[in-house]
Amino acid sequence: MAYDLFLGCVIPARLPYLEASSRKIFEKLGIELRDVEGFSCCPDPTGIELLDHKTWLALGARNLSLCNNNGGVISFCSGCVETLKGINHFINKDIAVKKEINRYLQKIGKVYEGKTKVKHFAEVLYENLDKVRENVVKPLTDFKVAVHYGCHYLRPSEIINWDDPFEPTTIDEIIKAIGAISLEYDMKIECCGNPVEKSDKELSLLMIGNKLKSISDVGANCVAVVCPACYQQYEFNQRELNKRNSTDYDLPIFYLSELIALAFGYKPEEIGLNFHRIKANKLFESVNFSV
Amino acid sequence: MSVINYEFRNEVLKHNASLAYCYQCSTCSGGCPVALITEGKYNPRKIIELSILGLKDKLIVQQEPNPWLCSTCQKCVELCPQKVELTEIFTLIKNRCFESGKVPEAFILQGQAVLEYGIAIPYSKSIESRREKLGLPNIKTAPIDELQTLLKETEFEKNIKRGGE
Numbered sequence: 001m002a003y004d005l006f007l008g009c010v011i012p013a014r015l016p017y018l019e020a021s022s023r024k025i026f027e028k029l030g031i032e033l034r035d036v037e038g039f040s041c042c043p044d045p046t047g048i049e050l051l052d053h054k055t056w057l058a059l060g061a062r063n064l065s066l067c068n069n070n071g072g073v074i075s076f077c078s079g080c081v082e083t084l085k086g087i088n089h090f091i092n093k094d095i096a097v098k099k100e101i102n103r104y105l106q107k108i109g110k111v112y113e114g115k116t117k118v119k120h121f122a123e124v125l126y127e128n129l130d131k132v133r134e135n136v137v138k139p140l141t142d143f144k145v146a147v148h149y150g151c152h153y154l155r156p157s158e159i160i161n162w163d164d165p166f167e168p169t170t171i172d173e174i175i176k177a178i179g180a181i182s183l184e185y186d187m188k189i190e191c192c193g194n195p196v197e198k199s200d201k202e203l204s205l206l207m208i209g210n211k212l213k214s215i216s217d218v219g220a221n222c223v224a225v226v227c228p229a230c231y232q233q234y235e236f237n238q239r240e241l242n243k244r245n246s247t248d249y250d251l252p253i254f255y256l257s258e259l260i261a262l263a264f265g266y267k268p269e270e271i272g273l274n275f276h277r278i279k280a281n282k283l284f285e286s287v288n289f290s291v
Numbered sequence: 292m293s294v295i296n297y298e299f300r301n302e303v304l305k306h307n308a309s310l311a312y313c314y315q316c317s318t319c320s321g322g323c324p325v326a327l328i329t330e331g332k333y334n335p336r337k338i339i340e341l342s343i344l345g346l347k348d349k350l351i352v353q354q355e356p357n358p359w360l361c362s363t364c365q366k367c368v369e370l371c372p373q374k375v376e377l378t379e380i381f382t383l384i385k386n387r388c389f390e391s392g393k394v395p396e397a398f399i400l401q402g403q404a405v406l407e408y409g410i411a412i413p414y415s416k417s418i419e420s421r422r423e424k425l426g427l428p429n430i431k432t433a434p435i436d437e438l439q440t441l442l443k444e445t446e447f448e449k450n451i452k453r454g455g456e
Contacts, residue, residue: 012422012430013412020425040409040433046363047401047411050385051394055447059405062433062441104444108437155365156378165369191324191364198397199359206328207362272425 002032003124004073006063008080009041010228017272018228022076022121022257024271028264029131031124033074039063042075042083045152046195046229049083057097058104060087065105065112072117074124076257078227082152082160084118089159120153122226122256123162126170132177137265139179142287145259146220147171147182148211148234150227151191165189171256175224178263187214194233208233209241212249221283222252224259231255235277252280267291293346300345306383312373313339319367319377325360333360335367335377342380351388358384359395394455402451406442409433 011019026033040059043049049056060083067073075081091098091114102111125132149168157165166189172182193207212234215223225231231253238249253276261271268291273280284291304310319335320326326334333356341350349355358381367377388394404411409432422429442448 007430009411012427013410013414013418016418016422016425016427019427023427035428035430037431038433040438041405041411043405044401044411047398048405050359050363050382051389051398051402052445052447052450053382053386055442055445058441058445059438062438104441107444108440151362151364151366156368165365191362191366193324193362196325196360196362198401199357199395203325203328203360207324210328275421 001071002034002069003071003119004036004067004069005033006036006039006042006067006073006075006080006084008075008077009044010079010232011076015228015231017275018231018255018257019076021255021261021266021271024266025125025257025260025264026121028135029128031128034069036066038066042077042080045079045083045086047198049086054100054104056083057087057090057101060084061091061101061112062105062108062110064088064116064118065110067116072119074119074121076121076228078120078150078152079229081118081120084116085159085161088114088116088118120162120226122153122171122174125174125256125260129173129177132174132260136178136263138263138289140259140263140289141179143180143259143283143289144219144221145175145180145182146185146215146218146223147175147188148192148223148225148230149189150225150230153226154189171224171226174256175259178260180259183218183220185214185218185220187211192230192233194229197233204233205237205241205244208237209245212238212241212247212251215251216249220251221286222254222280224254224256226256238278250278250282252276252278252283254280262289262291293349296345296347298345299347300343303342303380303383307376307379309374309376310339310342310380313343313375314373315340316372318370318372319375322366322370324364324366325362329360332356335361335381338381338384339375339377342384350384351391351393354388354393358388359398389450392453392455396455399451399455402447406439406448406451407435409435409438
């Protein structure tokens with residue numbers, strides 16, 4: 001099976017190491033990802049969509065019009081996935097919307113019928129769970145992982161149409177398949193607070209502070225995320241919270257693809273783990289994970 | 292004093308008829324993470340109530356409650372027993388705020404980047420060299436003239452150039 005790859009903005013242009021581990025594990029699994037020329041911003045469902053819904057639809061439909069692989073398109077970013085799935089939802093729900101958007105697309109010689117299948121990379125991993133399991137050479141024994149699903153991987157379920165919106169299991173299953181432990185914690189399905197940062201930094205910090213407390217309380221030694229906005233929120237704010245509240249958070253934040261890559265035997269330097277602000281060395285030592 | 296704006300109320304209803312189903316049970320606010328940490332100052336039920344009543348000025352000019360505080364977590368939509376599509380209604384309200392220039396600066400900055408580069412975060416030299424070191428391919432993004440044609444047609448360009456607060 002081959003998929004078109006939609007990279008978006010945040011991962012390739014700010015956090016390319018997350019792209020490196022993601023590409024590597026798909027290669028290892030024998031799932032082809034095809035790069036497509038000419039994509040724009042998805043656009044951001046927590047930004048551009050809130051400014052102008054029809055612009056969001058037009059740009060998103062243009063992106064989808066460029067995809068032509070039979071497996072559809074996948075993205076490593078939950079925001080991009082929500083946007084692209086959302087475009088299909090709105091275009092297929094209302095013929096008037098489809099016509100309006102195609103009137104815009106006509107001006108640039110494009111057309112979109114609403115047929116491109118969209119998947120999150122974790123969906124594809126879950127669908128290939130046996131293959132993931134078969135490729136594990138270094139199980140992540142004693143990694144106590146707090147899975148942060150993030151909102152846009154799950155909701156609105158009518159649009160995302162994948163895992164349970166309040167009691168999700170897919171990523172926990174993947175974490176178990178690579179030999180790690182997935183911990184339950186009170187605030188598991190709550191928002192990281194990243195989208196609120198654009199209007200109120202203080203509120204956004206409160207939200208991530210509450211999540212980190214809930215995660216620390218159950219004794220997790222790392223966090224797994226599947227969205228670059230959530231990743232930044234967890235990784236970039238721990239120091240600031242420690243300064244303000246005299247906490248001592250030092251939790252490594254992994255992209256799901258990074259944990260899988262480690263379990264597949266990739267070296268930390270091959271997947272750019274050194275670019276993380278919060279280093280994982282102490283965790284590796286504490287669980288005797290030789291890298 | 293708040294003035295009822297029937298035109299606005301009808302506009303919201305026409306855009307999303309689910310608004311009419313709301314019976315103000317407040318399940319949305321009970322599940323809202325921002326309502327929780329602001330102790331109800333941000334309140335999705337209240338935004339829906341103001342929409343039903345057509346109190347446009349309160350929503351768009353005074354912004355009480357401030358619609359930009361929604362975290363877009365979509366819990367309210369999942370929880371609503373009446374299947375009111377709250378976040379779609381909030382999007383319409385924020386779109387109207389944008390047209391009136393009542394929008395936080397960070398959103399405008401993102402819009403400007405998309406207008407200028409086609410992507411929200413342009414590639415810097417240091418990121419390009421980091422990509423190369425990581426063995427990642429060069430990314431060929433959208434032709435900007437094509438995007439700008441589209442953004443002119445949807446009037447996004449005009450609204451972004453006018454700016455925010």
